[in-house]
Amino acid sequence: MKSILAAIDIETGAETVLFETDLHLEAPNWTRDGAALIVNGGGRLYRVPIDEPRLHVIDTGFANDLNNDHGLSPDGTQLAISDSTEQDASCIYVLESAGGVPRQVTAEIPSYWHGWSPDGKELAYVGKRPETGGTFQVFTIDVDGGAERQLTCGFDHCDGPDYTPDGGWIWFNGERAGSVQLWRMRTDGSVLEQMTDETSVNWFPHPSPDGHHVAYLAYEPGTTGHPPNRNVELRLMPAGGGPSRGLRAVFGGQGTLNVPSWAPDSRRFAYMRYEP
Structure with missing residues (x-):
């Protein structure tokens, strides 16, 4: 399976292929200077200029x-x-972006990172705890560690929490009664709002740096979870809510758009697609 790192122009829908490899790579992040992307594969992280x-x-x-x-x-x-080397499940750590020794942030596992607050003081993630009844819910924690704060309840599954650039909202995908839609809430968990009502199975919303758009991944109706090797669609919607539009159909799913991947100028975002 070939991994193709690409970017899409949100105005034209044009794709630019940035890198191809026979290794399995996932989840690109764009660096703040726009000069490189960060991806993972085989348990490691890589920078791609x-x-x-x-x-x-x-x-x-x-x-x-x-x-x-x-x-x-x-x-x-x-x-x-998010790493499992020293724990029985995924645990969140922070390290220098150039590389170094990771510092543990979350005491509870499993925890999967997804968002960093605009002021750099807080992380958003999903975790499964005994008190959540075996479901994944959204949590936040200070970047220096300490007590975690559970923000959601009553969902069958939550994933992909990501902050808006003004720090006012956290977007996430939440499942209720078999329907997976996009939601947003205030950063203390209040003012919960459903932002999509579509037949597709919607995952991983990512607000653009300029605050105008939210990119997300849409699976075909009836999909369970966020599996790999599926026909999916990259979609875009207004950050304030409203009709979404399709940008591009790709072969992917898990690994395609799991984490924030917008370019600093908000004109395009990166993703992974795959070719058998």
């Missing part, structure tokens, strides 16, 4: 069992990662 695309390993110290939930701090100096 746009002007000379190839895989540069990022030193993550002891952490060599990373999943695809990773991302840069607002100032680009730190990386949040």
